[in-house]
Amino acid sequence: MSYQVNEKGYYGSFGGAFIPEMLFPNVEDLRSRYLTIMESDDFKKEFNSLLRDYVGRPSPLYYASRLSTHHNKEIYLKREDLNHTGAHKINNTLGQILLAKRLGKKRIIAETGAGQHGVAAATVCALMGLECIVYMGEVDIERQAPNVARMKLLGAKVVPALCGSRTLKDATNEAIRDWINNPVETHYIIGSVVGPHPYPDMVARFQSVISEEIRTQLLSKTGKETPDYVIACVGGGSNAAGAFYHFLDEPSVKLIAVEAAGKGIHSGHSAATMVLGKPGIIHGSKTMLMQTEDGQITEPYSISAGLDYPGVGPVHAHLFETGRATFVSATDEEALAAAYLCCRLEGIIPALESAHALAHLDKLKSAPGEIIVLNLSGRGDKDLATYIKHQNL
Amino acid sequence: MNRIEELFKKKRNILSIYFTAGFPELKDTVPVIKTLAQGGADMIEIGIPFSDPLADGPVIQQSSELALKNGMTLSLLFDQLNDIRKETAVSNTSLLLMGYLNPVLQFGIAGFCEKAKACGIDGVIIPDLPLDVYLQEYKELFQKAGIKVVFLVTPQTSDERIRLIDKHSEGFIYLVSSASTTGVKGQISEEQLAYFARIRAMKLSNPVLIGFGIADKAGFNKACEYAEGAIIGSAFVKVLGQRNGLTENIKKFISPLRQEMPL
Numbered sequence: 001m002s003y004q005v006n007e008k009g010y011y012g013s014f015g016g017a018f019i020p021e022m023l024f025p026n027v028e029d030l031r032s033r034y035l036t037i038m039e040s041d042d043f044k045k046e047f048n049s050l051l052r053d054y055v056g057r058p059s060p061l062y063y064a065s066r067l068s069t070h071h072n073k074e075i076y077l078k079r080e081d082l083n084h085t086g087a088h089k090i091n092n093t094l095g096q097i098l099l100a101k102r103l104g105k106k107r108i109i110a111e112t113g114a115g116q117h118g119v120a121a122a123t124v125c126a127l128m129g130l131e132c133i134v135y136m137g138e139v140d141i142e143r144q145a146p147n148v149a150r151m152k153l154l155g156a157k158v159v160p161a162l163c164g165s166r167t168l169k170d171a172t173n174e175a176i177r178d179w180i181n182n183p184v185e186t187h188y189i190i191g192s193v194v195g196p197h198p199y200p201d202m203v204a205r206f207q208s209v210i211s212e213e214i215r216t217q218l219l220s221k222t223g224k225e226t227p228d229y230v231i232a233c234v235g236g237g238s239n240a241a242g243a244f245y246h247f248l249d250e251p252s253v254k255l256i257a258v259e260a261a262g263k264g265i266h267s268g269h270s271a272a273t274m275v276l277g278k279p280g281i282i283h284g285s286k287t288m289l290m291q292t293e294d295g296q297i298t299e300p301y302s303i304s305a306g307l308d309y310p311g312v313g314p315v316h317a318h319l320f321e322t323g324r325a326t327f328v329s330a331t332d333e334e335a336l337a338a339a340y341l342c343c344r345l346e347g348i349i350p351a352l353e354s355a356h357a358l359a360h361l362d363k364l365k366s367a368p369g370e371i372i373v374l375n376l377s378g379r380g381d382k383d384l385a386t387y388i389k390h391q392n393l
Numbered sequence: 394m395n396r397i398e399e400l401f402k403k404k405r406n407i408l409s410i411y412f413t414a415g416f417p418e419l420k421d422t423v424p425v426i427k428t429l430a431q432g433g434a435d436m437i438e439i440g441i442p443f444s445d446p447l448a449d450g451p452v453i454q455q456s457s458e459l460a461l462k463n464g465m466t467l468s469l470l471f472d473q474l475n476d477i478r479k480e481t482a483v484s485n486t487s488l489l490l491m492g493y494l495n496p497v498l499q500f501g502i503a504g505f506c507e508k509a510k511a512c513g514i515d516g517v518i519i520p521d522l523p524l525d526v527y528l529q530e531y532k533e534l535f536q537k538a539g540i541k542v543v544f545l546v547t548p549q550t551s552d553e554r555i556r557l558i559d560k561h562s563e564g565f566i567y568l569v570s571s572a573s574t575t576g577v578k579g580q581i582s583e584e585q586l587a588y589f590a591r592i593r594a595m596k597l598s599n600p601v602l603i604g605f606g607i608a609d610k611a612g613f614n615k616a617c618e619y620a621e622g623a624i625i626g627s628a629f630v631k632v633l634g635q636r637n638g639l640t641e642n643i644k645k646f647i648s649p650l651r652q653e654m655p656l
C-alpha cells in the first residue's frame with residue numbers, strides 16, 4: 001500500500017485536479033516543474049539554510065515531563081510553536097516562495113483562516129521583496145485581529161472575503177478567483193495540503209521536515225527512531241501530513257489525527273469532516289467533504305479558525321479510508337481545557353488548533369512506556385483574546 | 394440529431410443566454426426560459442446554483458446564493474424542467490445545464506444524464522470537470538444519453554491543448570473571452586480581438602461561442618465577427634435581479650440583441 005501521491009495526482013481515489021480551464025496553465029506549469037525544482041541542489045541549499053537561520057530549525061523535540069506525569073504517559077512535544085512566526089506554516093511558505101521565484105512569479109496571493117498562514121506568507125514575501133495579497137474571511141478578520149495587524153506590518157494587503165460563511169473556505173474561493181484573473185505573474189501559496197494536484201504533495205513535502213527531524217531527535221533521546229504514536233490536529237492537514245510523512249510506511253507507528261468537533265459532532269456546529277463528510281470536490285480536489293445531499297458545501301464551525309474547514313487534504317481522506325491513520329475529534333471545550341492545562345504544566349501557551357491535539361491525550365489508551373510524539377503546531381499568542389474570554393466564564 | 398448540432402448547421406450569430414435557475418424566485422426558472430426563447434435566444438444555459446462557484450464573479454455568485462436560499466436543488470430543477478419541451482416556444486431552443494461538478498457528482502452522473510435526457514437537455518457545461526477525467530470516466534454515460542459536453546478554452550490555453558479540446562469536444566467550444574471570472578469588464582480590447590482572431594485562424598472542427606464579459610449588442614456583434622455567436626451571462630442575471638416586471642425586463646434586454654445586424 002502506498003500512501004504517497006501517484007503519477008496522476010491521486011491518493012487512492014482522492015485528489016486529482018478538478019479545476020476550471022482558466023487555472024490549467026498555471027497548475028500544469030507547477031505540476032510539471034515542482035519536483036525538478038525542489039530536488040535541485042540550488043533549491044535545497046537555499047531552502048535548508050533559510051530553514052536553519054531564518055525559521056530557527058530544527059525545532060526542538062521536548063520531553064514534556066509534567067504533562068507526561070499528569071497523563072501517566074511518555075509525551076514528547078514537537079515544538080513547531082517555536083518557529084519564526086509561531087507555527088509550522090512557515091515551512092511551507094518558505095518552500096513555496098523559493099519555488100515561485102524560480103517560476104518567475106512576481107506577485108503572491110494566499111488565503112488564511114487563523115492568520116498564521118497569512119502571516120507566514122506575508123513574512124516570506126517581505127523577505128523576498130514580492131507583492132503579497134492575503135484573502136481572509138470577514139469573520140476571521142474579527143477573531144484573529146492581531147494576525148491581521150501583523151500581516152499589514154509586514155507589507156501585505158489583507159482583502160476580506162465577504163461571501164458565504166466568510167471564513168477559510170470563502171477566503172480560498174477568493175484567492176482562486178484572483179488567480180483566474182491574474183494568470184501570468186501570480187503564484188498562489190496555498191496554506192495546507194489541499195487544492196488541486198500538485199499542491200497537496202508539494203505542501204506535504206515542505207512540511208515533511210517535521211517528521212524527518214522527529215526521527216533523528218527521537219533516536220538521540222531514546223535510542224529509537226520511531227515513536228508508538230504521532231498525534232496532530234487536522235484542519236486542511238498540513239502539520240499532520242508533515243508529522244506523519246516519514247512514518248507512513250512504518251506500520252508500528254500509530255498515526256492519530258484530531259479534528260475539531262466544535263460544539264459537538266452532531267450539534268450542527270462542527271468541523272469534523274471525516275465523520276460528517278462524504279467524498280466530494282472542494283477547491284480542485286476530490287476528498288472528504290461536509291456537504292448537503294444536494295452537493296452544496298456546508299459551513300463548518302470550530303472555535304479555532306485554523307480548523308474551520310469543510311474539507312480535508314486528500315492524503316488524509318486516503319489515510320482515513322485505508323485505516324492507516326485514526327481520526328478522532330475534540331470539542332471546543334476539550335481543546336480549551338487542554339490548552340489551559342498545557343499552560344500551567346509546561347509553561348507553553350499552545351495555539352487553539354494544537355490544543356485539539358493536546359485534548360486527545362486524555363482519551364488515548366496507550367500502554368505503559370509507549371512513546372507519544374505530539375506535534376505542537378503553533379503558539380497561542382493569536383488566541384489570547386479567546387483564552388481570556390473563556391477563562392473568565 | 395441533437396438540437397445543438399442542428400442549430401450550428403442552420404444559423405450564425407447565435408445568441409446564448411445564461412441565467413441561474415431559481416433566481417430571483419424559485420418559480421422563475423421556467424418563465425425565464427420561455428420568455429428568452431420567445432425573445433429569440435437560440436440557446437439557453439440553465440445555471441445549477443452552487444455554494445462555491447469558483448469561476449464566477451460577484452453577480453453570478455450572488456444569484457447562486459439567493460437561488461439556494463430560495464430552496465433550489467438539482468433534483469428540484471429537474472422537476473421544474475420536466476415539461477419544458479412541451480412549451481411550444483422552447484421546442485427548438487438548445488438547452489444546456491451549466492454548473493459545478495460537486496452537485497452533479499452527488500446526484501450521480503448516470504442519474505444526472507438520464508434525468509437531463511428525459512427533460513430534453515441537449516448539453517452541459519461543467520467548468521471544473523477536467524477533460525481527462527471526463528474522457529476516462531464519464532464520456533460514455535453522456536454520449537449514451539445524447540448529451541454534448543462543452544469545454545472551455547482561455548487566452549492562456551496552448552495551441553496544442555486547444556487542438557486536444559477540439560478533438561474531444563462536441564457541440565461547440567466555449568471561448569472564454571479573457572483571463573477572468575464571469576462578469577462585465579467593459580469594452581472588448583484589441584488584445585482580446587487578436588486572441589479571437591488567433592482562434593478563428595486555427596479553423597477548429599467545432600463551432601465556437603465567445604463568453605464571459607459579453608454584455609450588450611456591441612459586444613455581441615463584435616464577438617459574432619470572430620465566432621459563430623456569443624454567450625451573455627452576468628449582464629442578463631443583473632437584469633433578472635431587478636425583479637419587478639421580470640417578463641418585460643427580459644424582453645427589453647433581448648430585443649435589441651435580435652435586431653438585424655448592420656453589415
Ligand SMILES: Cc1ncc(COP(=O)(O)O)c(C=O)c1O
Nearest residue numbers: 116235236237238239306353378
Ligand atoms: C497553529 C496551527 N495549527 C494547525 C493549523 C491547521 O492547519 P493544518 O491542518 O494544515 O496544519 C493551523 C491553521 O491555521 C494553525 O495555525
